[in-house]
Every structure is written in C-alpha cells, then in structure tokens.
Amino acid sequence: MKRIEPSNTxxxxxxxxRTCGIRVAWPRARxxxxxxxxxxxxxxxxxxxxxxxxxxxxxxxxVQELRERIGGNSSNTVVGELQxxxxxxxxxxxxxxxxxxxxxxxxxxxxxxxTSPSAAPLSIGRMCPSGVLSALGERQRILxxxxxxxxxxxxxxxxxxxxxxxxxxxRLEAIEQRRRALGIEDYADLxxxxxxxxxxxxxxxxxxxxxxxxxxxxxxxxxxxxQTQIALTRNVFKGRGGVDVPTSL
Numbered sequence: 674m675k676r677i678e679p680s681n682t683x684x685x686x687x688x689x690x691r692t693c694g695i696r697v698a699w700p701r702a703r704x705x706x707x708x709x710x711x712x713x714x715x716x717x718x719x720x721x722x723x724x725x726x727x728x729x730x731x732x733x734x735x736v737q738e739l740r741e742r743i744g745g746n747s748s749n750t751v752v753g754e755l756q757x758x759x760x761x762x763x764x765x766x767x768x769x770x771x772x773x774x775x776x777x778x779x780x781x782x783x784x785x786x787x788t789s790p791s792a793a794p795l796s797i798g799r800m801c802p803s804g805v806l807s808a809l810g811e812r813q814r815i816l817x818x819x820x821x822x823x824x825x826x827x828x829x830x831x832x833x834x835x836x837x838x839x840x841x842x843x844r845l846e847a848i849e850q851r852r853r854a855l856g857i858e859d860y861a862d863l864x865x866x867x868x869x870x871x872x873x874x875x876x877x878x879x880x881x882x883x884x885x886x887x888x889x890x891x892x893x894x895x896x897x898x899x900q901t902q903i904a905l906t907r908n909v910f911k912g913r914g915g916v917d918v919p920t921s922l
Contacts, residue, residue, distance in 0.1 A: 769849065769852070769853060772842075772845060772846040772849045772850075775838070775839065775842050785832065787829075787832040787833075787835075787836070790824075790825070790828045797818055797821050797822070800817065800821050801814050801817030801818045801821060802814070809905060809906070809909050812905055813902060813905065813906075816898050816901055816902050816905075817902075819894075819898055820895060820898045820899065820902075823891055823894050823895055823898065824891075824895065826891065827888065827891035827892075827895075830884075830887060830888075830891075831884075831888070834880065834884045837880055841873065841876070841877050841880075844873055845870075845873060848866060848869050848870050848873065851866060852866045852870075
C-alpha cells in the first residue's frame with residue numbers, strides 16, 4: 674500500500690531546493706527553523722518591551738506634569754492662576770446702613786389731595802359759565818374750559834409722579850437690603866445687584882425727564898390760552914382783528 678505524505682510536510686524544504694538549489698534534510702531543518710523562530714520571538718519581545726518602557730516613561734512624565742500644574746502651589750499652576758483671579762475679583766464690600774428715608778410728606782393743611790386740588794371744588798360749568806351770547810363770549814368760555822382742564826391735568830400728573838417717586842424709593846430700599854446680605858466673595862450677586870441699581874437710576878432719570886418735559890408743555894399751553902384770551906378781548910375793544918379761537922397751537 675502506497676503511503677501518502679501530507680502535502681505540506683516537505684513543502685518548505687522542496688521549495689528551498691527549487692529556488693536556491695539547497696537540499697535540506699527536513700528533520701534537521703525543522704529543528705533549525707524552530708530555533709530561528711524562537712530567537713526571533715525573543716528579540717521581538719525585547720524590542721517591544723523596550724518600546725513600551727519608553728512610552729510608559731513619557732506618559733508618566735506627562736501625567737506628573739499635569740498633576741503638578743493642577744494641584745501644585747506654584748504660581749504657574751491652574752490653582753495658582755485661579756487664586757490670582759480670586760484676588761483680582763475680590764471687592765472691598767462693606768455693607769451700608771439703612772436706606773436714607775424720603776423727605777417727609779407734608780401733613781395737615783399742607784397735604785395735597787391726589788384727586789382734587791381744592792377742598793371746595795367747582796364744576797367746570799360754574800368756573801366757565803356761558804356769558805353774553807356773542808361770538809366773543811363763546812370763545813372766551815371755550816378758552817376758560819381748556820385752561821381749567823389743563824391746570825387739573827397738570828396737578829394730577831404731578832401727584833402721580835409724586836407717588837412714582839415713593840415706588841422708586843421702595844425698590845431702592847429692597848435693592849440695598851439684598852446688597853447688605855452679600856459678602857466679598859459674592860462677585861456675581863454683587864454685580865447683579867449693581868445692575869439692578871443702575872437700572873433703577875436710569876428709570877428714575879427717565880421719569881424725571883418725562884415729568885419736566887410735560888410740565889413745560891402744560892405751562893406753555895396755559896400761557897398760550899391766557900394770551901389768546903387777552904388778544905380776543907383787546908381785538909373787541911380796539912375794533913380790529915378777529916375773535917375766532919385758533920384751531921391749533
């Protein structure tokens with residue numbers, strides 16, 4: 674019976690013979706090949722181990738440097754820089770005393786009624802009655818009514834702004850009360866509180882500008898109405914000019 678050898682038993686030896694013309698006995702070649710593989714494995718293992726050692730040293734050095742920068746006491750560390758920022762942001766915050774009170778509101782007969790300028794008010798019909806049935810009389814009555822209405826509006830607006838000032842003072846007192854509860858480390862809260870105070874100041878400035886502007890407009894309207902009344906009366910007595918009321922200012 675013919676013995677069949679595995680196809681790869683002498684594959685390496687026969688290939689070496691065909692390629693290089695070298696005939697190698699397989700048992701001996703196998704031993705030498707095994708030794709060569711073992712030596713190569715040892716050498717490769719040594720090179721890889723050396724490479725890992727170098728890599729580990731670099732990694733260790735970088736980790737140590739990072740740890741020193743984060744947690745060290747030097748001024749070049751992250752902690753040192755944060756401490757510098759903490760020092761720069763520190764505010765010499767000294768809580769103030771109580772908010773200054775507003776000027777006391779007048780009392781007694783000096784106290785004003787927000788709804789009426791007089792304790793004995795008259796209706797606009799009695800203040801500006803129909804006089805002589807003439808063109809001049811009718812014009813004067815219209816001007817009288819406009820004058821009374823303007824003066825009442827000016828008074829009402831002034832009293833409303835007086836109440837508005839009291840509201841602003843209450844907001845100021847609340848802002849200062851919250852500020853007194855803050856410490857030197859409360860940077861964000863201190864800044865927010867300052868922003869509230871600045872916003873309130875801007876609102877008060879705006880209210881003051883609106884009040885002054887409207888008061889000047891009221892005063893100009895009152896002056897114009899009175900001058901118109903005088904002009905109509907003068908025109909009648911001098912017999913020239915007109916007695917018509919201007920349609921606009």
